[in-house]
Amino acid sequence: MKILIVDDSKAMRMIVMRHLRQAGFGNHALEEASNGVEALASVNAGTPDLILCDWNMPEMNGLEFLKALRSKSVKVPFGFVTTESSPEMRQTAVTEGAAFLIAKPFTVETFETTLSPFLK
């Protein structure tokens, strides 16, 4: 399976990839994008099986990226990995079609529990 990791911080992309490996998902192909525009291009080149996306990013933020995907009827499972973890933000994420929201800082256990239903 292919996982697309979208975050404007390379440091955070590295942390997410490390947590994926530590959670037992290291056998999946990992792709990176640094904002929604890059991520859309990546999806157009080949739809991933799961998207893990930051919320606040330059160029196109995570919510705009999610809306763009859903407007094109791209149904790939999408989860936010973000500091934006207020109840209001979580509700917005679900309303727009996100499957889950992982709040930073996160743990390996959170990755295991949250991502297991989406990764074989």
Add this chain to the structure above:
Amino acid sequence: MTIETLDLNAAVVGVFESMLALPIAVADEFADAEEGSAAVTGVISISGDWNGAVIVTVPNELARQVAAAMFALDADALTEAEIQDAVGELSNMVGGATKTMLGGSSSISLPSVTEGVRYRISIPGAREVANARFESNGSLLTISVVQGASKQPIASRKPS
């Protein structure tokens, strides 16, 4: 939660312990960094129901350790850009946690990062409403939360 009961300790300890595996402890009595010490500062603005900013200042040596932990690289192999990215992300996590604790409807900015020696971060019209000091591997990390005097987001306020 209000600014008076803001739990900055939880925000910082969570980031260091769960994501960086670096030691961290509250350090109210820890000595100030020597004047002239080099440091890296990340700033996150919060705007909406609450307007202000979270300022995270990290001495160079600790900034390098934070970046090494994030990138899983040897500290000597890091670039300036990677260290700035790491402090920006650290500030983002602390700022995001602060925003969430404050509640209400607000948004946070992307981080801005400053580094150097003998500099001072000043946000016109804002006053400090909370601060915290932490020690990690012998370095002092400081968090300052400043609140704007008006409802106008401080990020868009122009100098008079």
